[in-house]
Amino acid sequence: MLYIRDLTKIFAPGTPNEHTALDHLDLTLEPGEFVTVIGSNGAGKSTLFSAIGGSFWPDSGSIFLDGKNITYDPEHKRASQIGRLFQDPMKGTAPHMTIEENLALSYSRSQRRGLRMAVCKKDRNFFRESLAEFGMGLEDRMDAKVGLLSGGQRQALTLLMSTIVPPKLLLLDEHTAALDPATAEKVMDITNNIVRKNRLTTLMITHNIQSALTCGSRTIMMDSGKIILDLSGQEREQMTVTGLMELYSAKQHKTLDNDRMLLL
Amino acid sequence: MTLVVGSLQLGFIYGLLAVGVYIAFRILDIPDLSAEGTFTFGLAVSAALTAKGHPLMGVLFGLLAGCLGGAVTGLLQTKLRIHPILAGILTMSGLYSVNLAVMGSSSNISLVGLDTLFRMAFDLFPEVDKELIKLVLSALFCAVLVAVLAIFFKTNVGLCIRATGDNEDMVRASSINVDATKILALAIGNGCIGLSGALLAQYQGFADISSGIGIVAVGLASVIIGERIFGQRGVTWGLVVTVAGSVVYRLIIALALKSNLFPAYFLKIVSAVIVAAALSVPAVKEVLVRRKIKKEGLRNAVHP
Numbered sequence: 001m002l003y004i005r006d007l008t009k010i011f012a013p014g015t016p017n018e019h020t021a022l023d024h025l026d027l028t029l030e031p032g033e034f035v036t037v038i039g040s041n042g043a044g045k046s047t048l049f050s051a052i053g054g055s056f057w058p059d060s061g062s063i064f065l066d067g068k069n070i071t072y073d074p075e076h077k078r079a080s081q082i083g084r085l086f087q088d089p090m091k092g093t094a095p096h097m098t099i100e101e102n103l104a105l106s107y108s109r110s111q112r113r114g115l116r117m118a119v120c121k122k123d124r125n126f127f128r129e130s131l132a133e134f135g136m137g138l139e140d141r142m143d144a145k146v147g148l149l150s151g152g153q154r155q156a157l158t159l160l161m162s163t164i165v166p167p168k169l170l171l172l173d174e175h176t177a178a179l180d181p182a183t184a185e186k187v188m189d190i191t192n193n194i195v196r197k198n199r200l201t202t203l204m205i206t207h208n209i210q211s212a213l214t215c216g217s218r219t220i221m222m223d224s225g226k227i228i229l230d231l232s233g234q235e236r237e238q239m240t241v242t243g244l245m246e247l248y249s250a251k252q253h254k255t256l257d258n259d260r261m262l263l264l
Numbered sequence: 265m266t267l268v269v270g271s272l273q274l275g276f277i278y279g280l281l282a283v284g285v286y287i288a289f290r291i292l293d294i295p296d297l298s299a300e301g302t303f304t305f306g307l308a309v310s311a312a313l314t315a316k317g318h319p320l321m322g323v324l325f326g327l328l329a330g331c332l333g334g335a336v337t338g339l340l341q342t343k344l345r346i347h348p349i350l351a352g353i354l355t356m357s358g359l360y361s362v363n364l365a366v367m368g369s370s371s372n373i374s375l376v377g378l379d380t381l382f383r384m385a386f387d388l389f390p391e392v393d394k395e396l397i398k399l400v401l402s403a404l405f406c407a408v409l410v411a412v413l414a415i416f417f418k419t420n421v422g423l424c425i426r427a428t429g430d431n432e433d434m435v436r437a438s439s440i441n442v443d444a445t446k447i448l449a450l451a452i453g454n455g456c457i458g459l460s461g462a463l464l465a466q467y468q469g470f471a472d473i474s475s476g477i478g479i480v481a482v483g484l485a486s487v488i489i490g491e492r493i494f495g496q497r498g499v500t501w502g503l504v505v506t507v508a509g510s511v512v513y514r515l516i517i518a519l520a521l522k523s524n525l526f527p528a529y530f531l532k533i534v535s536a537v538i539v540a541a542a543l544s545v546p547a548v549k550e551v552l553v554r555r556k557i558k559k560e561g562l563r564n565a566v567h568p
C-alpha cells in the first residue's frame with residue numbers, strides 16, 4: 001500500500017545547522033497493516049509523516065501510495081487519500097464551526113464540492129450514528145462549536161473526520177500524547193476500533209512503548225532518520241517493554257559510541 | 265425624516281461594501297485593502313457604461329470588475345506569496361490607473377440627466393415617491409445579496425471558505441485547495457464592494473476617482489458597529505448585522521453633519537476614530553482590570 005524508497009530530507013543544507021532528518025529511509029507497508037513507530041526525540045518520525053503527507057518535497061527518494069507515485073503531489077491532493085492526526089488537538093478542527101459542519105467538510109472530500117447544501121438530513125443521521133459509537137455524548141451536541149470541546153473530545157472528533165471517508169493511509173502522530181491517561185486510553189480504544197473496522201493501513205507514532213507493542217501488528221524503531229529496528233510476528237509477540245527499552249538503549253549507545261569514536 | 269430616509273438609502277448601498285469587507289476580514293480573516301481600488305473600479309465601470317446608455321450593464325460589470333480586482337489580490341497573496349496587506353495595496357495602486365483609463369482619463373464623470381437604474385425605476389412607477397423608490401431599490405439589492413450569500417455560506421463551497429478563515433491546516437487536511445478557496449472568497453467579497461460602488465455612481469449621479477479613499481475604514485466601521493450593537497453569532501447573523509451597522513453608521517454621520525459638529529471633510533477621520541476606538545476596547549478593558557487587580561493585590565499584601 002505504502003512504498004518508500006531511499007527517502008532523504010536535509011534541513012538547512014549548506015549551513016552550520018544542516019541536519020539530516022531522513023537518511024535514505026526505506027519502508028514498505030502491506031494493505032491493512034497497522035504499524036507503530038517509536039524512537040527518541042528528533043529521530044525524524046514526524047519528519048517522515050510530513051514527507052508522506054506532503055508538507056515538503058524530499059531531497060531524494062520516492063513515495064508510492066497504492067501503486068501511484070505521490071512524491072510531488074500537492075498536500076491537499078494527497079489529503080483525499082491520507083488521514084492525518086497530530087499531537088495538538090487544536091490542529092485538526094475548525095473551532096468556530098459546529099461539530100456537524102466540521103464533519104460535513106471532511107465528509108465532502110469524497111465528492112466534487114459544489115453548491116450543494118453542506119449538511120443534508122441523511123448525512124446528519126450518519127454523523128450522529130458515527131459519533132454515538134464513541135460513547136462521549138457528542139451526538140447530542142451536533143450544533144455546538146468545536147472550540148467548546150475538550151481536547152479528548154476534539155481528538156476523537158478529528159479521528160472520525162479523518163476516517164469518515166476511509167483513507168488509504170492513516171498517519172497518527174502521538175495523537176493521544178496531550179490527553180490525560182484515562183482519555184488517552186479511551187481515544188486509543190476508538191482508534192483501534194476504527195482501524196480494525198475499516199481495515200485501514202496505519203502508521204502510529206507513540207512514546208508509549210506498551211501501546212507500541214500491543215497496538216497493531218508491527219513496530220519499527222527510528223533513530224537519526226533511519227529505521228534501526230523492525231519487529232513483527234513472533235519476535236514482536238515475545239518482546240517485553242523492558243526488552244525493547246534495553247534494545248533501544250543498546251542501539252543508541254552504539255550510535256553514541258560511534259559519535260565518540262569520531263570525536264576522538 | 266429626509267435625514268433618516270437618506271441614511272437608510274446610503275446605508276444599504278454602502279452596506280454592500282460592508283458585507284464585502286466582512287467576508288474578507290471576518291469570514292476569511294484576511295486584512296484585505298484592495299477595497300480602496302475595487303470600490304472605485306465598480307464605480308468607474310458603472311459610470312462609464314451608464315454614460316454610454318447601459319445602466320444595467322453598468323451594475324453587472326461593476327460587480328464583475330470588483331470580482332476581478334479581488335481575484336488579482338488573491339493570486340498575489342497565494343500563488344505569488346505576497347503579504348496580504350501588500351497584495352491589497354498593490355491591487356489598489358494598480359487599479360488607480362485602470363480606473364482613470366475607464367473614466368476616459370478624467371477624474372470625474374457626471375451622469376446628470378442620463379438614464380440611471382434609479383431613473384428607470386422612477387419612469388416605471390411615476391406615481392410613487394422618488395425617495396421611496398430609491399430606498400426600496402437599494403434595500404432590495406442588499407436583501408438579495410445577503411440572502412444569496414447566507415445560503416452560499418451553507419453550501420459545500422461556502423463551508424470551505426469559512427473553514428479556511430478558521431483553520432487552514434484542517435482545510436488542507438480535508439483535501440481542499442486553500443489557495444483556490446482564498447482567491448474565490450476574495451473575488452466574491454470584492455464583487456460585493458464593486459457592486460456597492462456601481463450602485464453609488466448611479467445613485468448620486470456622478471463618479472469621482474477619489475471615492476475609494478478611506479473606504480476600508482468605512483466598511484470596517486460598519487462591521488464593528490453591527491457587531492457591538494447586535495452581537496456576534498453565525499454567519500447569516502453577521503451578514504445582516506453588518507448591513508444594519510452600515511445604516512447606523514450613516515445615521516451617526518448624517519446627525520453629526522446636520523448638527524454642524526464638524527465639516528464634511530472630517531468624515532474620514534471620524535470613521536478612522538470609530539474603528540480605532542472600537543478595536544481598542546479589549547486592550548483598554550484589560551489595562552483597567554489589571555490596574556484594579558494590582559491595586560487590591562498591593563493593598564491586601566501580607567507584609568513580612
Ligand SMILES: Nc1ncnc2c1ncn2[C@@H]1O[C@H](COP(=O)(O)OP(=O)(O)OP(=O)(O)O)[C@@H](O)[C@H]1O
Nearest residue numbers: 011012019021039040041042043044045046047048
Ligand atoms: N522545519 C524544520 N526545519 C529545520 N529542522 C527541522 C524541521 N523540522 C524538524 N527538524 C529537525 O529534524 C529533526 C527530526 O525532527 P522530528 O520532528 O521529525 O523528530 P521526531 O522524531 O518527531 O521527535 P519527537 O519525538 O520529539 O516528536 C529534529 O532534529 C528537528 O530539529
Ligand SMILES: [Mg+2]
Nearest residue numbers: 045046047173
Ligand atoms: Mg514528532
